[in-house]
Amino acid sequence: QSALTQPRSVSGSPGQSVTVSCTGTSSDVGAYNFVSWYQQHPDKAPKLMIYDVTKRPSGVPVRFSGSKSGNTASLTISGLQAEDEANYYCCSFADSSTLVFGGGTKLTVL
Amino acid sequence: EVQLVESGGDLVQPGGSLRLSCAASGFTFSTYWMTWVRQAPGKGLEWVANINQDGSEKYYMDSVKGRFTISRDNAKNSLYLQMNSLRAEDTSVYYCARSGVSIAATVWDWGQGTLVTVSS
Numbered sequence: 001q002s003a004l005t006q007p008r009s010v011s012g013s014p015g016q017s018v019t020v021s022c023t024g025t026s027s028d029v030g031a032y033n034f035v036s037w038y039q040q041h042p043d044k045a046p047k048l049m050i051y052d053v054t055k056r057p058s059g060v061p062v063r064f065s066g067s068k069s070g071n072t073a074s075l076t077i078s079g080l081q082a083e084d085e086a087n088y089y090c091c092s093f094a095d096s097s098t099l100v101f102g103g104g105t106k107l108t109v110l
Numbered sequence: 111e112v113q114l115v116e117s118g119g120d121l122v123q124p125g126g127s128l129r130l131s132c133a134a135s136g137f138t139f140s141t142y143w144m145t146w147v148r149q150a151p152g153k154g155l156e157w158v159a160n161i162n163q164d165g166s167e168k169y170y171m172d173s174v175k176g177r178f179t180i181s182r183d184n185a186k187n188s189l190y191l192q193m194n195s196l197r198a199e200d201t202s203v204y205y206c207a208r209s210g211v212s213i214a215a216t217v218w219d220w221g222q223g224t225l226v227t228v229s230s
Contacts, residue, residue: 003154032215034213034215038217046217048218048219052215052216089155091155091157091216101154104154
């Protein structure tokens, strides 16, 4: 149950695109198409942004997209907006019906 | 609208026990897997445990196995986490969360969390 690996921080200017990576193993990210991404603003509960690697829940802007290759998943945010500044966490379903989260990535909008 | 309201967080001494509760509304509670996730102060999210619809399947993170017990009461639309032998490293905000129907692979909705502090 080791945490997935994410960069500690990423940044971009308004209107630009940024990508957050999430690296796991063949027992989690690589084994299942059940990767999800969560946005968390300071002192708030997390919010689901992407599920099943590429799907967006109702109400999440199309600027948010997900992908996966091998043991690495990615979240891309296009057309950055000030309100996107937050912490982002990836999560993968894993063996024995467990979940594993990434360490989190702080997104700064310059 | 899905609502998840946690309660029971408190300051407790190392070795002590605490029971967290989560009152669910706005959805058919008995048809969903439910999950507890925690977050230590200034740290990231950490999955703790999940439970299937009728309570026959329960899964835990390694560090809480044998100390924590997840349970549910579908008649009361409530989820619980019994925490025993608490350690300083269990200090966290504990979130109650709604997962999927067929599999607990996604955390769809979150409560606002309840703070558990383990300290002497």
